[in-house]
Amino acid sequence: MLEPYVPVLILFLIAVFIAVFVITLSALLGPRRSTPRKLAPYESGMDPVGPAIRRIPVKFYVVAMLFIVFDIEVVFFYPFALVFRQLGPAGLVIMGVFFVVLLVGFIYEWKKGALRWE
Amino acid sequence: MDALTIPPVDLGLIAPLLVVVTWATGLLLVDTFFIPVGRKKLTGYLAIAGLVVAGLVGLPLWGVSGSTFGGMVRLDPFALTLTWVFLLIGILSITMSLDYLPRQDIEQGEYYPLIMFAVSGMILLAQGADLIVLFLGIETLSITLYILTGFAYPRLTSEEAAMKYLVLGAFAAGFFVYGIALIFGATGSTRLSEIGAYAADRDLGDTNLTLLLGGAAMVLIAFSFKAALAPFHMWIPDVYQGSPTPVAAFMSVGTKGGALAALVRLLFEALPTLNAYWLPVLAGLTALTMVVGNLGAIAQMDVKRMLAYSSIGHAGYVMLGVMVAGEQRGPEAFIFYILVYALSNLGAFAVLIALEHQGEEAWQLDDFAGLYQRQPLLAVAMAIFMFSLAGVPPTAGFMAKFYALTAAWEGGLPWLALVGVLTSAIAAFFYLRVIIRMFMTEPEGEPAPELNRGLTIDIVVAAAGTIIIGLIPAPIFALVERSAVALGG
Numbered sequence: 197m198l199e200p201y202v203p204v205l206i207l208f209l210i211a212v213f214i215a216v217f218v219i220t221l222s223a224l225l226g227p228r229r230s231t232p233r234k235l236a237p238y239e240s241g242m243d244p245v246g247p248a249i250r251r252i253p254v255k256f257y258v259v260a261m262l263f264i265v266f267d268i269e270v271v272f273f274y275p276f277a278l279v280f281r282q283l284g285p286a287g288l289v290i291m292g293v294f295f296v297v298l299l300v301g302f303i304y305e306w307k308k309g310a311l312r313w314e
Numbered sequence: 315m316d317a318l319t320i321p322p323v324d325l326g327l328i329a330p331l332l333v334v335v336t337w338a339t340g341l342l343l344v345d346t347f348f349i350p351v352g353r354k355k356l357t358g359y360l361a362i363a364g365l366v367v368a369g370l371v372g373l374p375l376w377g378v379s380g381s382t383f384g385g386m387v388r389l390d391p392f393a394l395t396l397t398w399v400f401l402l403i404g405i406l407s408i409t410m411s412l413d414y415l416p417r418q419d420i421e422q423g424e425y426y427p428l429i430m431f432a433v434s435g436m437i438l439l440a441q442g443a444d445l446i447v448l449f450l451g452i453e454t455l456s457i458t459l460y461i462l463t464g465f466a467y468p469r470l471t472s473e474e475a476a477m478k479y480l481v482l483g484a485f486a487a488g489f490f491v492y493g494i495a496l497i498f499g500a501t502g503s504t505r506l507s508e509i510g511a512y513a514a515d516r517d518l519g520d521t522n523l524t525l526l527l528g529g530a531a532m533v534l535i536a537f538s539f540k541a542a543l544a545p546f547h548m549w550i551p552d553v554y555q556g557s558p559t560p561v562a563a564f565m566s567v568g569t570k571g572g573a574l575a576a577l578v579r580l581l582f583e584a585l586p587t588l589n590a591y592w593l594p595v596l597a598g599l600t601a602l603t604m605v606v607g608n609l610g611a612i613a614q615m616d617v618k619r620m621l622a623y624s625s626i627g628h629a630g631y632v633m634l635g636v637m638v639a640g641e642q643r644g645p646e647a648f649i650f651y652i653l654v655y656a657l658s659n660l661g662a663f664a665v666l667i668a669l670e671h672q673g674e675e676a677w678q679l680d681d682f683a684g685l686y687q688r689q690p691l692l693a694v695a696m697a698i699f700m701f702s703l704a705g706v707p708p709t710a711g712f713m714a715k716f717y718a719l720t721a722a723w724e725g726g727l728p729w730l731a732l733v734g735v736l737t738s739a740i741a742a743f744f745y746l747r748v749i750i751r752m753f754m755t756e757p758e759g760e761p762a763p764e765l766n767r768g769l770t771i772d773i774v775v776a777a778a779g780t781i782i783i784g785l786i787p788a789p790i791f792a793l794v795e796r797s798a799v800a801l802g803g
């Protein structure tokens with residue numbers, strides 16, 4: 197019953213083997229010259245220790261707000277896409293109206309300069 | 315998969331609403347692209363034109379009854395007459411804003427489309443026959459009003475008002491949604507008529523009855539908040555005082571009319587079987603509202619704040635009609651009162667605006683001292699509005715109060731009618747105090763306030779309406795009577 201999955205099992209085993217093999221090899225053979233910077237926890241190059249509350253430019257809030265508004269509205273397109281064929285032309289018209297409303301909001305915010313960073 | 319069917323949609327039944335929404339959406343873009351800063355009055359004129367067109371589009375719908383969108387939206391004479399009243403409120407509010415905004419240095423084109431969107435929310439409340447649609451209407455109205463309340467940014471009082479209104483309003487919206495969920499859980503529908511039919515047809519059983527009552531209570535709390543019924547009125551004075559004066563005027567009549575119109579439908583289409591539960595509660599709230607609003611107004615030396623408390627009191631009188639809406643008299647009294655209150659109150663706020671100078675607040679009672687000698691016509695107009703709000707004949711306010719109290723008396727709530735009469739007597743004190751200041755004290759060397767065109771039109775229309783409806787109420791009565799027929803509890 198599980199026979200078709202044997203290749204997957206083999207692939208999995210090979211992957212595990214390669215990972216273990218490479219890490220063991222580099223641990224055994226690689227030279228070790230530790231510096232404080234190397235021993236620090238890795239955080240994408242940022243200083244890992246610092247104040248917990250930092251000042252964030254207020255512009256981010258505008259972007260976040262616009263993002264949420266449009267993101268949530270765009271979510272409505274997904275269920276529509278699923279039943280698009282069953283709905284037929286009427287559904288397309290309804291979604292068109294919805295899209296126009298969305299578009300008006302977008303044009304408005306664009307013209308008002310809400311998308312400009314500086 | 316089966317073919318999905320979209321319920322047939324008759325856009326004709328929501329024609330006025332459709333006109334207001336599309337016009338406002340288009341106006342937003344026209345204003346942004348074509349109307350230069352400093353000439354935003356043009357946007358205001360276009361907005362007024364849109365509201366007038368919406369009213370005209372409604373004319374052929376008179377007498378039509380029907381529902382569309384799968385029964386979620388209803389059109390009947392009741393909704394149509396209220397739509398006209400709401401459009402009138404919008405027009406008068408915009409007219410009084412035309413000169414106010416530049417004078418206060420807060421002129422932005424968005425103001426006028428926002429008022430239109432708010433009006434569309436009110437119309438949706440009058441037409442909604444489904445809890446979700448009512449929620450949509452309430453939120454459309456509220457969210458635009460949050461913005462409009464804070465429109466005098468960066469004036470601190472305006473910001474404070476917007477903040478208070480937003481936090482409390484969002485809280486009330488939460489109650490509304492929670493209530494809808496419980497009602498849906500108990501009856502399996504959000505359609506008002508289906509909820510009513512479900513509750514009437516069978517014995518609900520303890521669990522479902524508890525759910526339904528809990529849900530209904532939460533929805534009623536949300537409506538009480540929007541319509542400013544005591545003890546959910548705390549936000550009113552601060553918010554009205556802080557928001558730009560035309561917005562306060564619009565809110566005082568608009569939210570009340572919209573929310574209570576929806577409440578009428580909710581009570582008499584969805585919950586008539588629970589009458590025994592909600593009637594005593596609402597009657598208690600109404601009595602408390604009338605007492606708190608009118609007693610609170612006595613202590614106010616600030617006329618704008620006094621009008622805010624008076625609007626709480628008037629919410630109580632409107633509620634008299636709402637509670638007995640199962641009988642013919644109820645919805646009649648409701649529509650008539652909303653119309654008359656809109657005219658008188660918008661007029662009174664317009665006089666307040668006329669007295670406001672460059673950003674200065676001239677709302678103290680002393681600012682009215684000797685107004686008759688400084689600006690006789692303005693004083694006379696204000697006197698008419700005060701008499702009307704107090705319910706003194708021959709103004710329209712008397713007819714409206716008489717109508718509402720009679721409806722309550724005949725509808726089986728005589729004690730409430732008595733409370734109404736007593737609180738009206740209290741109310742006369744603070745309305746007449748303004749009149750005494752205007753006519754019987756010496757002016758204190760204030761410059762005569764200037765009147766501009768928009769305000770003059772507003773005040774004249776409101777005053778004329780108040781007097782004419784007071785003297786010859788028959789045509790309006792006839793209109794109101796025919797609007798109320800179709801509702802029938």
